[in-house]
Amino acid sequence: MAIRSAVRRRVSFADRDTAVFTLVLVLALVTALPGGAWPQSKFVNEVADGSANYTGQYTSLALDAQGNPHVSYYDFTTGDLKYARKSGGVWTTETADGSANIVGVWTSIALDAQGNPHVSHQDYTTRDLKYARRSGGVWTNETADGSANDVGGYTSLALDAQGNPHVSYQDATTFDLKYARKSGGVWTTETADGNFVGGAYTSLALDAQGNPHVSYPGAATFDLKYARKSGGVWTTETADASTFAGNWISLALDAQGNPHVSYQIATSYDLKYARKSGGVWTTETADGSAHDQGHFTSLALDAQGNPHVSYYDDTTNELKYARKSGGVWTTESADASANDVGWYTSLALDAQGNAHMSYHDATTGDLKYATAAVRLASPSAGVTWAVGSSQEIRWSGVGPVSILLSPDGGGTYLTLLEATEASPLAIRVPHTPSRFARIKILRESPLSIAFSDSFFKIDATIALLKFDATAPDGGSGVALSWKTEPGPEADVRYRVERASADPSMSGEFAPIHAGLLDGGEYVDRSPGASARYRLIAVNGLGEEYALGETIIAPALSDGRSLAVSPSVARGGGIEVAFRVASDLLASDVSIFGASGRLVRRLASGSFPTGVRSVTWDGRDDRGVAASAGVYFVRLAWGGQGRETQRVTLVH
Numbered sequence: 001m002a003i004r005s006a007v008r009r010r011v012s013f014a015d016r017d018t019a020v021f022t023l024v025l026v027l028a029l030v031t032a033l034p035g036g037a038w039p040q041s042k043f044v045n046e047v048a049d050g051s052a053n054y055t056g057q058y059t060s061l062a063l064d065a066q067g068n069p070h071v072s073y074y075d076f077t078t079g080d081l082k083y084a085r086k087s088g089g090v091w092t093t094e095t096a097d098g099s100a101n102i103v104g105v106w107t108s109i110a111l112d113a114q115g116n117p118h119v120s121h122q123d124y125t126t127r128d129l130k131y132a133r134r135s136g137g138v139w140t141n142e143t144a145d146g147s148a149n150d151v152g153g154y155t156s157l158a159l160d161a162q163g164n165p166h167v168s169y170q171d172a173t174t175f176d177l178k179y180a181r182k183s184g185g186v187w188t189t190e191t192a193d194g195n196f197v198g199g200a201y202t203s204l205a206l207d208a209q210g211n212p213h214v215s216y217p218g219a220a221t222f223d224l225k226y227a228r229k230s231g232g233v234w235t236t237e238t239a240d241a242s243t244f245a246g247n248w249i250s251l252a253l254d255a256q257g258n259p260h261v262s263y264q265i266a267t268s269y270d271l272k273y274a275r276k277s278g279g280v281w282t283t284e285t286a287d288g289s290a291h292d293q294g295h296f297t298s299l300a301l302d303a304q305g306n307p308h309v310s311y312y313d314d315t316t317n318e319l320k321y322a323r324k325s326g327g328v329w330t331t332e333s334a335d336a337s338a339n340d341v342g343w344y345t346s347l348a349l350d351a352q353g354n355a356h357m358s359y360h361d362a363t364t365g366d367l368k369y370a371t372a373a374v375r376l377a378s379p380s381a382g383v384t385w386a387v388g389s390s391q392e393i394r395w396s397g398v399g400p401v402s403i404l405l406s407p408d409g410g411g412t413y414l415t416l417l418e419a420t421e422a423s424p425l426a427i428r429v430p431h432t433p434s435r436f437a438r439i440k441i442l443r444e445s446p447l448s449i450a451f452s453d454s455f456f457k458i459d460a461t462i463a464l465l466k467f468d469a470t471a472p473d474g475g476s477g478v479a480l481s482w483k484t485e486p487g488p489e490a491d492v493r494y495r496v497e498r499a500s501a502d503p504s505m506s507g508e509f510a511p512i513h514a515g516l517l518d519g520g521e522y523v524d525r526s527p528g529a530s531a532r533y534r535l536i537a538v539n540g541l542g543e544e545y546a547l548g549e550t551i552i553a554p555a556l557s558d559g560r561s562l563a564v565s566p567s568v569a570r571g572g573g574i575e576v577a578f579r580v581a582s583d584l585l586a587s588d589v590s591i592f593g594a595s596g597r598l599v600r601r602l603a604s605g606s607f608p609t610g611v612r613s614v615t616w617d618g619r620d621d622r623g624v625a626a627s628a629g630v631y632f633v634r635l636a637w638g639g640q641g642r643e644t645q646r647v648t649l650v651h
Contacts, residue, residue, distance in 0.1 A: 042372040042397075042398045042446060043321070043334045043335065043355075043370045043371065043372050043398070044370065044371055044372075044396055044397055044398060045334075045335045045337070045368060045369070045370045046091075046368070046369050046370075047091075047361075047366050047367070047368060047369075048069075048071060048084045048086070048091050048093075048358065048366075048367045048368060048369040049073070049082065049084050049091070049093045049366060049367035050364075050366045050367075051093070052077075053075050053076070053077035053078060053365070054075075054076040054077050054365035055073065055074070055075040055076060055077065055082060055365060055366065055367055056073050056074075056344070056358075056359070056360040056361065056365065056366055056367030056368065057073060057074045057076060057343065057344050057360050058073055058074040058104065058105055058106055058107045058121075058344050059071055059072070059073040059107070059344045059345070059346050059358040059359060059360060059367065060072045060073070060107045060108045060109040060119070060157075060346045060358070061109065061298075061346040061347065061348050061356060061357065061358040062109050062110055062111045062117070062348055063111075063348045063349075063350055063356060064111055064115045065115065066453075067350040067351065067356075067373065067375075068085060068086055068087050069085065069086050069348070069356055069358065069369060069371075070083070070084070070085045070109060070111060070117050071083070071084045071085070071109070071346075071358040071367065071369070072096065072104075072107040072108070072109040072117065072119040072121070073104070073107060073344075073358070073360075073367055074104035074105055074107060074121075075095075075104065076365070078095075078098070079101070079102040079103065079104070080095050080096075080097060080098045080103060080104055081095070081096040081097035081098075081103045081104030081107065081119065081121050081130075081132060082094070082095055082096060082104065082367075083095075083096040083109075083117060083119070083134070083139075084367060085117075086369070088377075088380075088453070089375070089377045089396075091369075094139075095139075096117075096119060096132045096134065096139045096141075097121070097130065097132050097139065097141045099123075099141070101123050101124070101125035101126060102123070102124040102125045103121060103122075103123045103124070103125070103130060104121050105121060105122040105124045105152075105153075106121060106122050106152070106153055106154050106155045106169075107119055107120070107121040107155070108120045108121070108155045108156050108157035108167070109157065110157050110158055110159045110165075111159075112159055112163045113163065116133065116134050116135050117133070117134050118131070118132070118133045118134075118157065118159060118165055119131070119132045119133070119157070120144070120155040120156070120157040120165065120167045120169070121152070121155060122151075122152035122153055122155060122169075123143075123152065126146070127149070127150040127151060127152065127172075128143050128144075128145060128146045128147075128151060128152055129143070129144040129145035129146075129151050129152035129155065129167065129169050129178075129180060130142070130143060130144065130152065131143075131144045131165060131167070131182070131187075133165075142187075144165075144167060144180045144182070144187045144189070145169070145178065145180050145187070145189045147189075149171050149172070149173035149174060150171070150172040150173045151169060151170070151171045151172070151173070151178060152169050152170075153169060153170040153172055153199070153200070154168075154169060154170045154199065154200050154201055154202045155167055155168070155169045155202070156168045156169070156202050156203045156204035156214070156251075157204065158204050158205055158206045158212075159206075160206055160210040161210065164181065164182050164183050165181065165182050166179070166180070166181045166204060166206060166210075166212055167179070167180045167181070167204065168192065168202040168203070168204035168212070168214045168216070169199065169202060170198065170199030170200055170202060171191075171199055172199075174194070174196075175196045175197065175198045175199060175219075176191045176192075176193065176194045176196070176197065176199055177191070177192045177193040177194075177197055177198075177199040177202060177214065177216050177227065178190070178191060178192065178199060179191075179192040179204075179212060179214070179229070181212075192212075192214055192227050192229070192234050192236075193216070193225065193227050193234070193236050195218075195219055195236075196219050197216060197217065197218050197219045197225060198216075198217055198218075198219065198222075199216060200216070200217055200246075201216060201217055201246060201247060201248055201249040201263075202214055202215070202216045202249070203215045203216070203249050203250050203251035203261070204251065205251050205252055205253045205259070206253075207253055207257045208257065211228060211229055211230050212228065212229050213226070213227070213228045213251065213253060213259055214226070214227045214228070214251070215227075215239065215249045215250075215251040215259065215261045215263075216246065216249060217245075217246025217247070217249065218238065218246060221241075221242075221243045221244070222243065222244045222245070222246045222247070222266075223238055223240060223241045223242060223243065223245050223246055224238065224239040224240035224241075224242075224245045224246045224249065224261065224263055224274060225237070225238055225239065225246065226238075226239045226251075226259060226261070226276070226281075228259075237281075238281075239259075239261060239274045239276070239281045239283070240263070240265075240272065240274050240281070240283045242265055242267070242283075243267060244265060244266035244267050245263060245265045245266075245272065246263060247263060247264040247265070247266050247294070247295075248263060248264045248294060248295055248296055248297045248311070249261060249262070249263045249297070250262045250263070250297045250298045250299035250309070250347075251299065252299050252300055252301045252307075253301075254301055254305045255305065258275065258276050258277050259275065259276050260273070260274070260275045260299060260301060260307055261273070261274045261275070261299065262286065262297040262298070262299035262307065262309040262311070263294070263297060264293075264294030264295060264297060264311075265294070268288070269291070269292040269293060269294060269314075270285050270286075270287060270288045270293070270294055271285070271286040271287035271288075271293055271294035271297065271309065271311055271320075271322060272284070272285055272286060272294065273285075273286045273299075273307060273309070273324070273329075275307075284329075286307075286309060286322045286324070286329050286331070287311075287320070287322050287329070287331045289331075290315075291313050291314070291315035291316065292313070292314040292315045293311060293312070293313040293314065293315065293320060294311050294312075295311060295312040295313075295314055295342075295343075296310075296311060296312045296342065296343060296344055296345045296359075297309055297310070297311045297345075298310045298311070298345050298346045298347035298357075299347065300347050300348055300349045300355075301349075302349055302353035303353060304353075306323065306324050306325050306353075307323070307324050308321070308322070308323045308324075308347060308349060308353075308355055309321070309322045309323070309347065310334065310342075310345040310346070310347040310355065310357045310359070311342070311345065312342035312343060312345060312359075313333075313342065316333075316336075317339070317340040317341065317342070317362075318333045318334075318335060318336050318341065318342055319333070319334040319335040319341050319342030319345055319357065319359050319368075319370060320332070320333060320334060320342065321333075321334040321355055321357070321372075323355075334355070334357060334370045334372075335359070335368065335370055338363075339361050339362070339363035339364060340361070340362040340363045341359060341360075341361045341362070341363070341368060342359050342360075343359060343360035343361075343362050344359060344360045345357050345358065345359040345360075346358045346359070350373055352373070352447050352448050352449055353446070353447070354371065354372045354373035354446065354447075354448050355370075355371070355372045355373075356369070356370070356371045356372075356373065357369065357370045357371070371397070372397075372398075372446060372448070373397060373448045373450070374395055374396065374397030374398075374399075374401055374441050374443050374448045374449075374450050375395060375396045375397060375450050376393075376394075376395050376439060376441050376450040376451065376452055376453075377394040377395060377396060378392065378393060378394040378424075379391070379393065379439060379452055379456050380452075380453060380456070381452070381453050381454030381455065381456060382454070382456060382457075383456045383457070384456065384457040384458075384459050385429045385437070385456065385457070385458050385459070386429065386458075386459055386460075386462075386486045386490035386491075386492070386539065387429050387430070387431050387432075387433065387458060387459065387460040387539055387541065387543070388428065388429060388431075388490075388491060388492075388539030388540030388541035388542075388543060389428075389429050389486065389490035389491045389492075389539070389540055390426050390427070390428055390429075390491055390540060391426065391427055391429055392424045392425070392426055393423075393424060393425055393426075393427060393439060394423055394424040395423045395441050395450065396423065397441075397443065397448065397450075398443075399419075399420060399421040399443060400418075400419040400420060400421055400443070401419075401420060401421075401441050401442060401443045402415055402417065402418045402419065402420075402441075402442045402443075402444075403415070403416045403417040403418075403420065403425070403427065403439065403440075403441060404416060404439070404440040404441075404442060405430070405432065405437065405438075405439055405440075406436075406437065406438045406439075406440065407432040407433070407434035407436070407437055407458065408434065408436060409436035409438060409455060410438050410440075410451070413440060414430070414432070416430075428540055428541065429458060429540075430541070431460060431541060431543065432458055433458055433459060433460040434457065434458045435455065435457050436455045437455060437456050437457065437458045438451055438452050438455060438456075439451070439452040440452075459486075461545075462484050462485070462486065462492060462537045462539070462545045462547065463484060463485045463547075463582070463609075464482065464483075464484055464535065464547035464548045464583075464608075464609035464610065465482075465483040465484060465485055466481070466482060466483045467480075467481075467482040467533075467535050467547070467548050467549070467550040467609065467610040467611065468480070468481050468482070468550060468611065469531065469533055469550045469551060469552045469611065470552065471527075471552050476523070476525075477523045477524050477525040477526070477527060478523065478524040478527040478531055478533075478552055479521070479523050480496055480521065480522045480523070480524060480533060480550070481520055481521050482494070482520050482521075482535055482547075483520055484520075484537060484547065487520070488518055488519065488520075490539075490540075491539065491540035492537050492538070492539055492540075493516035493517060493518060493537070493538045494516060494517040494518075494520075494535060494536065494537055494538070495511055495513075495516055495517070495535075495536040495538065495544075496511070496512055496513065496517070496522050496524070496533055496534070496535060496536075497509035497510055497511050497512065497533065497534045497535075497536060498510065498512045498524065498527070498528075498531055498532070498533055498534075499531070499532040499533070499534070501528045509534045512524055516538055527552075531551070531552055532549060532550075532551050533549060533550050533551070534546065534548070534549045535547045535548055535549075535550075535610070546608065547608070547609060547610070548580065548583065548608040548609035548610030549608055549610040549611070549612060550610040550611035550612075551577065551611050551612065551613050560579075560643070561578060561579040561581070561635055561637075561643050562576070562577070562578050562579075562589075562633065562635040562643040562644070562645050563576070563577045563578075563645065564576055564577075564633050564645040564646075564647050565577075567645075567646065567647055567648065568647070568648045568650065569618070569647065569648070569649060569650070570649075570650050570651065571618050571625070571649070571650075571651060572616060572617040572618025572619070572625075572649075573615065573617065573618070574615065574616040574618070574633075574647055575613055575614075575615055576589060576602060576613060576614050576615070576616060576633055577611060577612070577613045578603075578611070578612060578613070578614075578635045579610070579611050580607045580608065580609050580610055580611070580612060580637070581609065581637060582609055582638075583606060583607065583608050583609045585606070585637045585638030586604070586605060586606050586637065586638060587603065587604070587605070587606070587607055587635065587636070587637045587638075588601070588603070588604045588634075588635070588636045588637070589601075589602045589603040589604070589614060589633065589634070589635050590602060590604075590633075590634055590636075591616060591620075591626075591631055591632070591633055591634075592631065592632045592634060593629070593631060593632075594629060594630050594631070594632075598621075599620045599621070599626060599631065600616065600619065600620050600621050600626075601621065602614045602616060616633075616647075618649055626649055627649075627651075628649055628650050628651045629648070629649060630646060630647075630648055630649075631646075631647050631648070631649055632644050632645070632646055632647070633645045633646075633647055
């Protein structure tokens with residue numbers, strides 16, 4: 001079996017482990033897979049560290065406030081303590097302790113209130129208990145117990161409310177259960193149980209008062225023991241007196257401070273579960289199939305106090321998952337690949353009670369990660385969706401799921417799609433303009449909810465950036481061109497309309513083409529003597545936006561906004577064309593004399609974006625004919641800019 005080679009790899013540098021531990025590995029039995037299929041798994045598996053190194057042993061997992069996984073583990077190739085985290089859908093790895101020693105054995109990780117990782121582990125070269133923490137992006141390492149004894153095996157770490165580390169571990173010289181804590185910058189160590197118990201497979205949890213509770217194997221018959229410290233005094237008791245009941249132990253405390261323990265009993269190779277309530281211990285079998293299972297157990301409790309356990313099945317070489325709900329245990333495969341997977345598994349639950357697991361793939365030598373949660377990959381924070389556009393939503397996990405949209409930052413939600421399995425998927429953005437939009441992914445069973453990382457924007461406006469009309473030489477019609485934001489990439493289509501040449505229908509527009517246009521160009525083949533055009537945008541929902549107007553103004557090229565024709569005129573009849581850059585900015589077109597005196601205001605106010613024209617008849621604001629001379633036509637907009645053209649009036 002592949003597991004045997006993995007055992008040899010581990011024992012090659014850990015031959016000092018207890019004889020009982022070696023016995024547990026040697027006694028692994030091979031049995032046939034029972035009939036019947038596992039329930040359909042909700043787990044998605046991925047490689048967290050797939051480097052060329054043989055890595056991913058002694059994993060320990062914690063989740064931050066956003067549900068992102070953080071993992072400490074051992075790199076067998078380099079002999080380093082490693083750390084991996086996933087954020088924004090991407091795994092990053094780094095070395096937490098890269099000293100020349102062999103470090104990172106029996107890792108245990110916890111996150112402080114700021115999300116910084118703290119890791120206990122063993123320096124196998126010096127046989128010391130080590131402690132590493134990351135702050136401000138920098139790792140610091142120190143020795144927590146540097147006594148002459150062989151210490152630091154089977155570490156288990158927890159942080160108290162002040163962020164101080166507490167560690168249970170083994171003293172392999174005296175076979176004692178040890179306990180270390182740091183307070184005021186100083187480490188203190190003590191013996192929690194000195195009855196030659198071995199101290200293997202320790203698992204530590206802190207209660208609401210910061211008191212340590214530890215489960216571990218007992219002496220002689222290797223039964224399951226439990227110790228707690230209160231008022232400065234350690235008390236110990238037996239949780240399960242069965243022979244060889246103290247293998248691969250994991251401890252958690254419920255809201256009332258009652259201990260719950262998962263473990264393996266080596267006589268039957270079952271996954272077992274024990275809990276204490278009202279001062280009485282009860283034990284039961286969580287997975288009692290004919291398999292050799294219950295290795296590397298890791299236990300967590302959900303908000304209702306129900307136990308969840310990840311563990312390794314040595315018969316099928318699978319990562320397994322068991323949970324109890326309504327008094328009934330259910331089990332399933334969390335990674336049923338052909339590889340030998342599930343070694344050194346560590347389990348954590350997110351806010352909805354979905355299981356996340358880190359573990360070792362003994363076939364490939366990779367660090368693996370499995371989760372039953374759905375996770376949202378896009379949209380990302382800060383993006384803008386146009387109303388009516390087709391947008392992509394990406395998520396990971398096993399469905400079916402519902403896709404919901406909130407326009408008010410999560411106060412209310414409307415359902416975009418129900419019972420979908422596909423990712424990525426495209427949705428049509430509804431008319432819900434918002435600066436505080438969020439997407440929610442919801443799976444009903446098992447319950448899992450994911451939200452977009454932060455707010456994004458839904459915009460219902462379409463801005464006209466340019467709309468020009470030119471009459472090419474040769475009389476082949478009027479070439480119209482335009483640009484909008486957003487444009488066709490957001491499923492925006494266009495309709496061009498021309499004003500009627502009939503004086504009785506002045507101001508009325510009619511389409512000059514069939515259907516809608518996809519691009520930003522069109523040629524009007526029969527424009528008439530004096531053409532005026534209007535541009536209509538239509539979004540993906542069929543909503544129409546009148547963007548602006550334009551006229552034939554070939555002089556408004558090269559980025560110019562003002563054109564006067566003719567530049568020398570007898571008595572008047574001067575055509576002034578001007579470009580409106582934005583209908584949000586007021587425009588003003590005025591005539592000034594050479595001395596700077598205002599002669600006539602031709603147009604003033606807010607106009608639709610585009611090109612417009614007015615005529616100066618050569619008279620001032622009183623209707624009196626202006627005298628011959630030089631005048632200046634000035635275009636000003638929004639107090640932000642101006643452009644001036646010279647014109648000469650003659651009589």
